[in-house]
Amino acid sequence: MEPYLSTWIRCLIGLVFLVSAVSKVRGRQSFADFAAAVEALAPVPGARRLLAPAVVALEFAVCGLLIAPLPGAFRYGAWLATGLLLAFAVGIAFAVWRGQATACRCFGASATPVSAWQAVRNLALAVPAGVAALVGPGSGGTTGAVALTIVIGLVCGALVTVLDELVELFLPGTGTAASPATMPTTIRQEKHRAPRDRRPRLRRGVVHPQPRAEPRHHQAPAGPGRDPQPRRQL
Numbered sequence: 001m002e003p004y005l006s007t008w009i010r011c012l013i014g015l016v017f018l019v020s021a022v023s024k025v026r027g028r029q030s031f032a033d034f035a036a037a038v039e040a041l042a043p044v045p046g047a048r049r050l051l052a053p054a055v056v057a058l059e060f061a062v063c064g065l066l067i068a069p070l071p072g073a074f075r076y077g078a079w080l081a082t083g084l085l086l087a088f089a090v091g092i093a094f095a096v097w098r099g100q101a102t103a104c105r106c107f108g109a110s111a112t113p114v115s116a117w118q119a120v121r122n123l124a125l126a127v128p129a130g131v132a133a134l135v136g137p138g139s140g141g142t143t144g145a146v147a148l149t150i151v152i153g154l155v156c157g158a159l160v161t162v163l164d165e166l167v168e169l170f171l172p173g174t175g176t177a178a179s180p181a182t183m184p185t186t187i188r189q190e191k192h193r194a195p196r197d198r199r200p201r202l203r204r205g206v207v208h209p210q211p212r213a214e215p216r217h218h219q220a221p222a223g224p225g226r227d228p229q230p231r232r233q234l
Helices: 002-025 028-041 047-067 073-098 116-135 143-161 163-170 185-193
Strands: none
Touching (some): 002 028, 002 047, 028 047, 143 163
């Protein structure tokens, strides 16, 4: 049981940290969004310039240590993953307590605002990571069983990476309401620039009546020295 458990945890935690790290650095805008989220969630000096790059570097380090065939590397990677997950859980819990509505950016593109269940998710992931640090990499096991364990671990890790979208889909009331802080900047600028047309719109098929000109049947009044009737020519 020990080698299969270690293999499952290695695949689960390794894939979660790999997707998390890659999604943050896949583009300049992705890293900028993550750095802004770190600055909002952890309002400390140097959060954007120092803490954000350090978090990404540590996530890549977890992946490298978990797959490295070096003695003790697996335990160091598991301990590092446990510490990061606990730190993430505490940071998210304090952000929720402060009423922060910033997106977590845990997996880069996710714009779901931070909520208590994300802290619970990180705590839940910290449990197998801590178990792996205590148990170690393990050895032995049949080839077929190990391969099946790897597949199960990767599937579980993939489900964790899309957990934000799944919770938003099935539980729309978990803090996903749109706010001015989460609205894309381009949309806000377009709404600010575009003037509102306040002119009344013409309804299709409605013809407005036009004023009719009155016929001029009256004659000019006769004045002094003017003959009201035209003279007949003889």
